[in-house]
Amino acid sequence: MAEYKKPTNEAEFAANFSPKKPLMSDTEAYYESSRCLYCYDAPCITACPTGIDIPLFIRQINSDNKDGAAKTIYETNWMGHACGNVCPTEELCEGACVYNHSDVKPIEIGRLQAHATDKVIRSKKKLFRTGKDTGKKVAVIGAGPAGISAACELRMLGHAVDIFEAKAKPSGLCVYGVAPYKLTNEEALDEIAYLQDQFGFTVQYNKPINGRADFEKLEKGYDAIFIGIGLGATSSLGIPGEDKQGVIGALEFVEELRMKHHKTTVGKKVIVLGGGNTAMDAASESCRMGAESVTIAYRRGPEEMGAYPFEFDLAKKSGAKALFNVTPVEVMGDKEVTGVKFIRNKAAYGKIEAIPGSEFVEACDMVLLGTGQGKQVELLEQISGVKLEHKSRILDDRGRLVVNEQYQTNNPKYFAAGDAVNGGVEVVNAAAEAKKAAHGIDQYLKN
Template sequence: MTTPMTPGIQSGRLSADALSRNFEDLHAPLDAHEARVAADRCYFCHDAPCMTACPTSIDIPLFIRQIQTGTPEAAAKTILSQNILGGMCARVCPTETLCEEACVREEAEGKPVIIGQLQRYATDTLMAKGVHPFTRAAPTGKSIAVVGAGPAGLSCAHRLAMKGHDVTLYDGRAKAGGLNEYGIASYKSTNDFAAREVAWLLEIGGITVETGKMLGADLTLDALKSDHDAVFLAVGLGGVNALRIEGEDHATAAVDFIEELRQSTDLTTLPVGRNVVVIGGGMTAVDAAVQSKLLGADTVTIAYRRSRAEMAASPFEQDLAAAKGVRLMFNVMPTVIADGTITLEYTATKDGKLSGTGETVTLPADQVFKAIGQTLTTDAGLKLEGGKIAVDAAGRTSLAGVWAGGDCATGGEDLTVTAVAEGRDAAEDIHAAVMGA
């Protein structure tokens, strides 16, 4: 982490036991009885609005029925046939704004079927048995390069391998997993689940992982196209947007803080400020803020330039932050970060334009994190749209033989589940293209 060290930023604010308790699983897993009881609440709608709300179109009524009838392994296969990273998505998906928000029980009673927790129960049950429910088709002799081993890349690689293609999965980091490994709050993915899920996914066979290889630095698109029959880019967004204010060098990217925390083997050695301010309004801002509090910060504030209703983080995430003692400030934007303080200007929207009001407030801040979005670092010369690689509905880029998906490409929301869907769907189109269908 590159945060300039100040006296207020220290490690060991809490004991190892306290940190262990603080970073326990956010949602305790269901046992078999709890899962059956929860499954009994499902109406098994024939026109299931929950399925429509799921970006990967999992047959939710079917898998819940399978849990209800005591066959969670079958339920897991139903889930994984649409979303091979169903285990992680069950942990990190904003189900409260997707499938569970659309649940008929939510509409009627204000209490949806706990679809996410049931999905986790099913996938965890299958993984615990050491079973991989899919097998490879006969070898096709085709070779596909997948650049980026995050959710989109892993999903694409698995689907292609299952169809009999040989896949080389490249990633610039030391481990595969992407966002799931490096960018998710620790209390959402405990016990090294991201790495275990990747290892399980690779059991399909036919996927060679090469880490430490980054597009633009170690790999070129021309070479990849020459060596493979098709290329799928899932390189994510590696750059961090700038605040463009005085004293920005005092701020650290929230994603770097989250990564360091996720990779730490001893949280007592991880420094955190006494007074922490996080700039931003998305999931990353919440993850950084909550984890700062869990590490022992005295005060943690999320400062967001727009209203609560416009905050990208879901109401559940906002409530979680508040429950952990994080202060949420709305309609404020940073103007100056000094040594130990941050000055925020109140904002207002007039005629659709956000601007400062001139009124300011200064907060103590010995550690400031910025979580205001990320940018594409490598476009490989492809056509861009809105700062991302332009793709069509099938994930095809402006260059023949090259597809893209996930956060680096235009498309749906920047969610793990959306990235999985884009990787899966691109794989289907790649398969059709290389097989001449």
């Protein structure tokens, strides 16, 4: 188990958050690519939500055709570099690699992908030409992975694109959410700058689209509108004491960490509530920020956690402990949090039942709510005709934008993709869906 000292400067922060998948050297990439069997009907391709021709780009790396490799990646996935670093490859391409059947380490596809794309980003070499101008204009709301991917694809199809972004930087959760040991701010922003230079879409920063009046302006000025606004702030738990000082959303904690690095406030004893990937990230990151103890508390057993097993392992290796089958019932303290009162649960007929009289208090001075992000329902309801998922039995699905197979909403002028539609998956899903949505827009504009 790692023990981290609280970082007091940028160098110490960088050491505690050193890359999980460091960039490969040319020699490493050559040897790793030599191991690929270039499988026919390669299962790694099928496992990739964007369907990148993985054996082809690996072969191109092996024959020192780095530009060709990057082109193979980017023509299928505009977030190629980010995905090489942040994708849960253990569950996707690398998890499907045939070497797993022989108990041999799978090909490091993510690192090879990051290697090839890093080369072209650094060389600033333009690999694509935008399509012939169609005279049509598309507004894109949000410069996250979905918005950027839609913009690139729309430019390839010859449409002009203006992006409206609420924050000061592009890249969405790649800059404000993903753990810094997966992708640094610099890496995320360099990829967007590389794409913008190549495709010439415009981005207006600090320009949130706030309501009906803004939507109507876009409707007048543009032929189609793409919504890539992701999700909202962390949902509250609805228990007494949640408003105490020291209780914050896991996402908001990660966002502060991404912006302020070693200057981020972290408690000595941190409790992270939740069993999803964001909760695991927040736990790993609190450990790396030098918290003395970090406890993940989840209301069911470990096998039912939403987080990938490798993310839970990483949190444990970083120093976090876990409490299972406990439900938080109250946040303790006067003004500031001093602990969380839990009640123990037992499983009964697939449901969980609180065990009467089993309450106990776990002391802490910081609580991170890994309770998931809410949807931007109020904003989206201001677009006339757009339908949101309200009836799903799955709570997490409620408030998602409803789209057809072209990613068109019930208002034909609006298309959408990414977290706002899928309810929150991965960067690669946002990239894959946005590409399809761009083609949906293209069809709509042609008709």
